Amino acid sequence: MSKTRKVVLAYSGGLDTSVILKWLQDTYQCEVVTFTADIGQGEELDHVRPKAQQFGVKEIFIDDLREEFARDFVFPMFRANAIYEGEYLLGTSIARPLIAKRLVEIAKITGADTISHGATGKGNDQVRFELGAYALWPEIKVIAPWREWDLNSREKLLAYAAEHNIPIAKKKGGGSPYSMDANSLHISYEGGGLEDPWWCPPDDIWRWTKNPEDAPNEPELITIEYVKGDPVAINGEKLSPHNILAKLNEIAGKHGIGRLDIVENRYVGMKSRGCYETPGGTVLLKAHRAIESLCLDREVAHMKDELMPRYASLIYNGYWWSPERKMLQTMIDASQERVNGEVRLKLYKGSVYNAGRRSPDSLFDATIATFEDDRGAYNQKDAEGFIRLNGLRLRTGAKRDQR
CATH class of the missing domain: 3.90.1260.10 (Argininosuccinate synthetase, chain A, domain 2)
Structure with missing residues (x-):
């Protein structure tokens, strides 16, 4: 613990990260830098700075990352039509690699050797944050308090906050139960x-x-x-x-x-x-x-659909910065030129x-697809040989089964 000099904490100012801030200072006896990302969550962030300053934090980063998030993370993902398990549009998953990237950047700027986050030991986010950080800075150290402390319930967190005079803002109407x-x-x-x-x-x-x-x-x-x-x-x-x-x-x-x-x-x-x-x-x-x-093109579209579940799983599981995701992204982006x-x-x-x-780049040709007179654009007799050749293996198999 004494080897940790300075920690960059992903900090929201809520209950969990407010407790983590004080816990890091007391447990690791280190300087803490806070980083708060505005990625369009729609919450006021004015309270974050004075709350961090109250606990002696000197380096406070509150970054507007909304455009970078949409441009460099959401839009590339949507070029792939990515959906996890047939339904989930990966809204939380795609935000984590950006936060990991900025945590590492701030660690380098401030001379920190460690990052910390408030993700629990049961969830996906711990994996996403840490895999992203290791991919961008192999030597970075990570502190995940939920895997170390015994404050494993909201009641214990509130008791810790009260004991250490950590202000916890009460949400209007008592807050959300979720x-x-x-x-x-x-x-x-x-x-x-x-x-x-x-x-x-x-x-x-x-x-x-x-x-x-x-x-x-x-x-x-x-x-x-x-x-x-x-x-x-x-x-x-x-x-x-x-x-x-x-x-x-x-x-x-x-x-x-x-x-x-x-x-x-x-x-x-x-x-x-x-x-x-x-x-x-x-x-x-x-x-x-x-x-x-x-x-x-048909085969390009079908290949994209075949690879999409793999691409979506990479994002869901925290491998945005992996070589395989980057390889797939290069292929996907090439498909989007037209x-x-x-x-x-x-x-x-x-x-x-x-x-x-x-589209000015449409491959749809009404003169071919029409049910009316196509004026010779498509010779329907060509379909006969096409069908017979593609049916050859089916006919061969059927004859074998009849023997």
Whole structure:
């Protein structure tokens, strides 16, 4: 413990990390640097600095990473159409490599030799933070208090805070009974009643999306423009990556789009039930697949779909900085060079529908696909030989079975 000189703590100012700050100072007798990331969680961060200063922290980093998060992490992931286990849009998972990256950067800037985080020993985030840090700085040391201390309940944390005069802000209305995590892509809910997979959460759990039953009775049409696989404009208005997400969250949330209730398989081995709201991301996934349907070659599209579960698992399990994820990203990004154009979508009562797509790089040829006279663009007699050749092995097998 005495060998730890200076620690960079991923610090939110909430109960867990407030206790961790004091615990690090007392247990390791080291200087603590705090780092707070604004990745679009929508919370005021004004309280963070004075709270850290109260405990003698001299180096306090509060970084606006919203654009970097959307541009360099969310958008590359959406180029891959990544979904974990068929449903989860990886909202929490994709934020962790950015936080790990910044923790390492700040450690180098401040001369720290250690980083620390508030992830528990049961969850995925400890893996994501630490694998990311080791990939970026192999010699970095990590302190994960939840794997060391005996403060393993909220009651013990509150008692520790009271004993050491650590102010804990009480949330309006008593706070949420759920463990929540938010960024500009999504908000998640775990714990509380959700630990019973049969329990149906009440409607007041949801923060970003209107109940689809109460959503507008008229559908809304929007158009998203794509350049090289990334959205660049909504309804003709050019927007930055973060503002694309923010605007789509607002529009889609109004129509009750993006709610999810799943039981997922954590990397550490257990199943976990969680609820998620990803309104803008749900729309972007639909839109991106729509524009790709026009612009991607069939075999390229199918290969992307075959590799997508592997890519999604890499992100979920914390391997964003791994060589295999980077290799897949290079291939995915190359596939997006001609993914340009516009997608029109209809949003209505919890669902999003394709309502048109067009592209200057479209591979759709109406003169070939038409059911009307194609004026010789496609010789239908060619299909006979195609079918007979592809059916050869089936016929051979069937003859063998008849013998």
